[in-house]
Amino acid sequence: MNKTWLKTNIVYTMVNKENGKVTKRSFANLVEDVTDQQVAEFGSILETLASSNYTGAIVDDKTQYLV
Numbered sequence: 001m002n003k004t005w006l007k008t009n010i011v012y013t014m015v016n017k018e019n020g021k022v023t024k025r026s027f028a029n030l031v032e033d034v035t036d037q038q039v040a041e042f043g044s045i046l047e048t049l050a051s052s053n054y055t056g057a058i059v060d061d062k063t064q065y066l067v
Contacts (some may be wrong), residue, residue: 003063004063009029010058013054014055014056019051034059
């Protein structure tokens with residue numbers, strides 16, 4: 001059985017600094033082996049651009065098993 005990578009998506013959770021509102025930002029078509037460091041660095045960039053605090057991220061890897 002062969003495992004085949006299909007795609008990777010990520011959802012960042014951000015909290016607005018002014019009103020405390022929680023927002024989620026989704027990104028699709030990430031590279032196959034995204035690292036924890038890459039996820040955290042991009043979260044820091046989003047903090048700067050959105051004036052929000054980065055609180056976490058969910059990485060969703062889609063794979064398929066072929067016989």
